[in-house]
Amino acid sequence: MKHLLGCEGMSAEEALNLLDTAAEFSALAGRKVPKLPTLRGVSVANLFFEDSTRTRLSFESAAKKLSADVITFTGQGSSLSKGESLKDTAQTIEAMGTHIIVVRHSSSGAAWRLAHSGWLHSSVINAGDGTHEHPTQALLDAFTLRGRLHGDGAIGKDLSGVSVVIVGDIAHSRVARSNVHLLTTLGATVTLVAPKTLTPSEVEQWPVRHTTSFDEALAEHPQAVMMLRVQNERMKGSHFPSPREYIAHYGLSVQRFRKLPESTLIMHPGPINRGVEIFSIAADSPQSTILEQVTNGVWVRMAALYAVHGQEGS
Amino acid sequence: MSDVLIRGAQLLGASEGDLGIRDGVFVPADDIHAGAKKTRVVDASGLVALPGLVDLHTHLRQPGMDHAETVLSGSRAAAAGGFTAVFAMANTQPVADSVGITDLVYRLGREAGYVDVRPIGAVTKGLAGEELAGIAGMANGRAAVRVFSDDGHCVSDSLVMRRALEYVSTFGGVIAQHAQDPQLTEGSQINEGALSSRLGLTGWPAVAEEAIIARDILLAEYTGARLHICHLSTRGSVQIVRDAKARGARVTAEVTPHHLLLTEDLTAGYDPLFKVNPPLRSDDDVLAVREGVADGTIDIVATDHAPHPSESKDCAFGEAAFGMLGLETALSVIQHSLVDSGLIDWSRVATILSSTPAQIGQLAGYDAPLQVGSPAHLTLVDPTASHTGEMRYTASSNNPYLGRSLPGRVMHTFYSGRATVIDGDVVEPDVVGGES
Amino acid sequence: MAADYVLTESDIARTLKRIAHEIVEGNPEADHLVLLGIPTRGAVLARRLALHIGDINGVVPPVGTLDVTLYRDDLGDGAMRVPQPTEAPEGGIDDRVVVLVDDVLFSGRTVRAAFDALIDLGRPRAVRLAVLVDRGHREFPIRADYVGKNLPSALNERVSVYVEDVDHEEGVRVER
Numbered sequence: 001m002k003h004l005l006g007c008e009g010m011s012a013e014e015a016l017n018l019l020d021t022a023a024e025f026s027a028l029a030g031r032k033v034p035k036l037p038t039l040r041g042v043s044v045a046n047l048f049f050e051d052s053t054r055t056r057l058s059f060e061s062a063a064k065k066l067s068a069d070v071i072t073f074t075g076q077g078s079s080l081s082k083g084e085s086l087k088d089t090a091q092t093i094e095a096m097g098t099h100i101i102v103v104r105h106s107s108s109g110a111a112w113r114l115a116h117s118g119w120l121h122s123s124v125i126n127a128g129d130g131t132h133e134h135p136t137q138a139l140l141d142a143f144t145l146r147g148r149l150h151g152d153g154a155i156g157k158d159l160s161g162v163s164v165v166i167v168g169d170i171a172h173s174r175v176a177r178s179n180v181h182l183l184t185t186l187g188a189t190v191t192l193v194a195p196k197t198l199t200p201s202e203v204e205q206w207p208v209r210h211t212t213s214f215d216e217a218l219a220e221h222p223q224a225v226m227m228l229r230v231q232n233e234r235m236k237g238s239h240f241p242s243p244r245e246y247i248a249h250y251g252l253s254v255q256r257f258r259k260l261p262e263s264t265l266i267m268h269p270g271p272i273n274r275g276v277e278i279f280s281i282a283a284d285s286p287q288s289t290i291l292e293q294v295t296n297g298v299w300v301r302m303a304a305l306y307a308v309h310g311q312e313g314s
Numbered sequence: 315m316s317d318v319l320i321r322g323a324q325l326l327g328a329s330e331g332d333l334g335i336r337d338g339v340f341v342p343a344d345d346i347h348a349g350a351k352k353t354r355v356v357d358a359s360g361l362v363a364l365p366g367l368v369d370l371h372t373h374l375r376q377p378g379m380d381h382a383e384t385v386l387s388g389s390r391a392a393a394a395g396g397f398t399a400v401f402a403m404a405n406t407q408p409v410a411d412s413v414g415i416t417d418l419v420y421r422l423g424r425e426a427g428y429v430d431v432r433p434i435g436a437v438t439k440g441l442a443g444e445e446l447a448g449i450a451g452m453a454n455g456r457a458a459v460r461v462f463s464d465d466g467h468c469v470s471d472s473l474v475m476r477r478a479l480e481y482v483s484t485f486g487g488v489i490a491q492h493a494q495d496p497q498l499t500e501g502s503q504i505n506e507g508a509l510s511s512r513l514g515l516t517g518w519p520a521v522a523e524e525a526i527i528a529r530d531i532l533l534a535e536y537t538g539a540r541l542h543i544c545h546l547s548t549r550g551s552v553q554i555v556r557d558a559k560a561r562g563a564r565v566t567a568e569v570t571p572h573h574l575l576l577t578e579d580l581t582a583g584y585d586p587l588f589k590v591n592p593p594l595r596s597d598d599d600v601l602a603v604r605e606g607v608a609d610g611t612i613d614i615v616a617t618d619h620a621p622h623p624s625e626s627k628d629c630a631f632g633e634a635a636f637g638m639l640g641l642e643t644a645l646s647v648i649q650h651s652l653v654d655s656g657l658i659d660w661s662r663v664a665t666i667l668s669s670t671p672a673q674i675g676q677l678a679g680y681d682a683p684l685q686v687g688s689p690a691h692l693t694l695v696d697p698t699a700s701h702t703g704e705m706r707y708t709a710s711s712n713n714p715y716l717g718r719s720l721p722g723r724v725m726h727t728f729y730s731g732r733a734t735v736i737d738g739d740v741v742e743p744d745v746v747g748g749e750s
Numbered sequence: 751m752a753a754d755y756v757l758t759e760s761d762i763a764r765t766l767k768r769i770a771h772e773i774v775e776g777n778p779e780a781d782h783l784v785l786l787g788i789p790t791r792g793a794v795l796a797r798r799l800a801l802h803i804g805d806i807n808g809v810v811p812p813v814g815t816l817d818v819t820l821y822r823d824d825l826g827d828g829a830m831r832v833p834q835p836t837e838a839p840e841g842g843i844d845d846r847v848v849v850l851v852d853d854v855l856f857s858g859r860t861v862r863a864a865f866d867a868l869i870d871l872g873r874p875r876a877v878r879l880a881v882l883v884d885r886g887h888r889e890f891p892i893r894a895d896y897v898g899k900n901l902p903s904a905l906n907e908r909v910s911v912y913v914e915d916v917d918h919e920e921g922v923r924v925e926r
Contacts, residue, residue: 131514133514
């Protein structure tokens with residue numbers, strides 16, 4: 001694939017290839033030299049118009065583990081914040097000789113524009129565009145889920161029959177969108193939980209089930225529950241009357257957690273708001289995959305870089 | 315000025331006939347001597363003769379945004395599209411909220427000389443929606459402004475809108491409302507629906523347009539004022555206007571060429587070329603507005619020609635400006651979506667694109683199209699020609715029709731008897747003879 | 751079909767046993783021996799060799815796999831290649847005599863990549879190379895220590911090894 005812009009339209013085969021490759025990369029952790037020469041001489045530019053230290057570091061780490069050269073541009077204090085356009089910034093970076101551009105931007109479709117506008121030759125990896133997609137997050141979520149469910153025998157397996165509940169501000173979540181595409185492609189059943197004000201319009205057309213009742217969704221004993229952050233602005237104002245109401249209805253409270261079977265996996269893309277959408281008893285339990293999601297993010301991003309390299313210019 | 319004899323045109327698309335022009339007005343064709351030295355004879359066989367077109371909604375960007383368009387370049391683009399009069403919206407820099415700016419725009423139009431440029435005055439100062447603009451001053455200035463609009467913004471405060479309707483009717487004017495509830499459309503990018511949901515772009519719900527239209531019609535009825543609705547785009551809006559007219563409300567409505575043809579799925583590739591306000595809607599909405607034009611619910615087509623420099627479109631979707639070009643292709647789009655599809659004939663095109671907009675804007679000289687004694691505003695169109703959407707005269711390039719096959723070519727345009735377009739090309743400024 | 755094979759199933763079996771003997775003779779310190787097969791077929795052959803070695807001297811050496819996909823010098827020339835698993839043999843490779851096992855030795859680039867992969871896994875005492883078939887046309891100065899069969903070939907020919915576990919047939923074929 002020349003670009004990795006989203007999980008929409010990704011075939012099951014492509015998805016499994018990425019996950020299986022990530023699995024091989026994860027074996028590096030135990031090696032004497034946890035590094036590969038695979039992308040030696042390849043130049044990767046992180047273009048983070050919207051800041052995110054964690055995702056940025058994850059991509060930097062992934063690129064370095066493959067011996068690629070990494071340059072990073074963030075919003076603060078650079079020409080990006082001085083109003084240089086998306087097009088000019090990307091072309092300037094490419095003029096310095098990059099092969100792969102990893103981009104995070106607050107506008108939905110920014111990665112698509114970079115990839116298809118004819119401004120660049122480089123391959124583009126979407127590290128999050130507005131409220132549209134965040135494909136590497138969904139991939140690491142699927143990788144984590146697969147690993148927990150199948151252990152060492154995970155290679156080659158998809159997520160057929162696995163039930164996942166995603167809770168939170170679905171309407172504004174690129175993580176939710178990417179996960180809906182990827183999880184359903186891999187055969188999982190997805191149930192979305194959100195109040196009507198945070199539910200995307202015409203969600204009936206999405207290949208998911210949806211409900212406004214978290215307890216109803218939990219009563220079906222899903223194998224995994226994925227909690228999403230809710231931004232402060234949405235919790236007040238007109239989306240939701242108060243944080244207390246939100247927590248009472250949509251938070252993974254102590255009470256709700258205690259009712260769950262011990263096998264239920266608790267997932268969260270991070271960073272977590274303790275005491276809001278998730279409580280410590282859940283976040284710190286053995287069922288929580290939060291930290292391994294972060295670790296797996298590096299392997300999955302290595303797989304993404306590996307998958308697109310060599311395709312630039314084609 | 316020399317005499318002109320137009321031979322063999324299909325007058326208003328119907329019977330074939332000749333037209334004579336002398337001293338800026340239509341005269342009986344027999345009065346013109348074809349052989350006389352200074353007479354220009356135009357062979358119009360196969361061409362449809364329409365009255366000069368009148369655009370009630372254009373953005374000429376001058377003063378303040380000359381890099382996108384000027385009164386001169388916009389006038390030339392208008393002439394190329396068969397227009398002889400354009401109403402220029404007030405959202406310039408500075409805003410046209412006082413007689414100084416409206417008279418300036420009027421003068422620039424006369425200097426350019428291609429079309430009658432009628433400035434539109436703002437409803438509120440600075441388009442801020444709070445205090446009324448210098449309406450009386452603008453109405454009494456040289457530009458004699460009769461149409462007032464905050465287009466680009468909605469006059470959303472109900473009290474301000476009520477006062478504006480009352481005040482403008484004092485001067486016999488009309489308010490042209492850009493119907494968009496700002497609180498329902500904060501950060502909106504494209505039509506709200508399954509597509510916006512999938513693309514992760516904030517939706518612009520139809521109800522934000524319809525609710526304002528409904529409110530304004532009731533206010534207009536209550537105050538006895540005239541109301542004009544800009545760029546209608548949804549089935550719901552059409553129905554509200556239809557019901558209002560049925561009970562006798564004094565409301566008129568316009569639709570843009572792009573809302574008659576283009577739909578929201580063009581935005582699936584995040585190309586800001588298709589980002590416009592109100593947004594492109596669904597197939598069903600396009601059907602509804604076409605039906606609205608056919609049954610008279612929608613009175614006119616107005617281009618909402620909105621030039622933008624490339625920096626404003628060559629960027630991420632969320633950062634791009636709203637607006638599309640439209641002057642040069644308007645007639646082609648109308649021919650394609652309404653005439654060739656059998657919904658209306660050319661005589662109705664003349665009504666919706668010339669006599670009615672002139673009437674709403676209180677522009678004299680368009681009520682008896684092509685009749686002897688009327689000012690010689692005329693455009694001759696070849697309906698059999700086709701092109702691929704190019705625009706040659708506007709200073710900007712945000713053209714959503716490029717590459718699309720469209721029918722019809724404007725071959726000749728006459729503004730008060732002076733040729734502004736000859737054989738498909740706009741004449742040079744020194745030839746058209748604007749006032750210096 | 752059997753007539754097509756330049757090496758039949760029984761040829762392969764005999765050859766592997768002979769190589770196993772050579773390995774044992776050349777490496778008397780049996781407890782330091784490990785085998786690393788290059789997937790896919792090299793790994794299959796490595797497992798068989800290990801069993802034969804066990805038959806000969808009573809100790810089955812640890813076997814691992816070494817995928818070289820990520821060390822190749824021709825990546826990015828086509829579709830993404832999903833790497834196969836790399837499993838270090840039990841006890842690792844540090845201070846061991848590592849016998850790399852592959853099915854066909856040709857240009858030598860795969861083995862070159864294997865050296866890089868090997869070094870990142872650990873520091874062996876020594877590295878040996880065992881191949882079932884050597885078809886010549888080396889592009890790198892590499893030679894095998896243990897060769898099943900020398901098969902001179904033309905560049906436009908394909909020398910293919912088929913093993914039951916992977917291909918549901920067993921034999922070596924030369925195809926034009």
